[in-house]
Amino acid sequence: MELLEEHRCFEGWQQRWRHDSSVLNCAMTFSIFLPPPRTNPPPVLYWLSGLTCNDENFTTKACAQRIAAELGIVLVMPDTSPRGEHVPNSESYDLGQGAGFYLNATQQPWAGHFRMYDYICDELPALIADNFSISEKASIFGHSMGGHGALSIALKNPGRFCSVSAFAPIVNPTRVPWGQKAFTAYLGADESQWRAWDSCCLLMDADSANALPTLIDQGDADQFLADQLQPAQFAEVARQKNWPLTLRVQPGYDHSYYFIATFVEDHLRFHAEHLLK
């Protein structure tokens, strides 16, 4: 691993690292916030960003470090896709680099690199555990495409995370344009293969015995709410399954990082409740 940047931040450290990913077949960059040291090793909260983002959007815009320092939580911010000149891409912002959708692609030309699910679930946590002092407890949260990633990864891995939360997540990608475009490209035209990556479908099939504390914030002035996000679909499945979901609709808030910065403290405290007990 190569340290690219390091900054003192709220008595802890904000760092940016590059490493070679064998899962994604390219060099990857991630950011990490290390809170001030305490007696016990801290838990980890993974953040998954949305379309067009890399590891720095959340780091520089969400204002999460002060509360993470206070609570004693490590924040890990990966990139949103494999990167590089040899990695396939597309002209559009919602496919290819910057738009990995946190799944394992099965179709060409994507399948050789676009395995963000395996990267986030296996390779990155192993790398973090090998190189930083952390406890075994982890939670996950994200925004938009990253909200889809956080919810689907948590639902696909019962018992792995202490809690999950999302800002304006794409909860039903099989039914909305962003998801349909990406899933057709990465997974192929056979829609039966898509269910395994759709949070509403995964929740429908989930065992309520594995219920995970879940928080979603959604701005009602979000430009993508009606066409791409539709958190009410997820809330309806949660109601049917008696799943512990809190969905908060925030009046006047849009899809931006100003919305995330406004409510990130609530999310950090929500995760701390479950990570630190």
Ligand SMILES: N[C@@H](CCC(=O)N[C@@H](CSC=O)C(=O)NCC(=O)O)C(=O)O
């Ligand atoms: N360029 C696109 C919209 C891109 C966009 O809004 N990206 C969001 C995530 S959207 C869902 O995954 C984002 O987080 N952008 C980065 C930022 O720092 O704001 C368009 O024009 O519609």
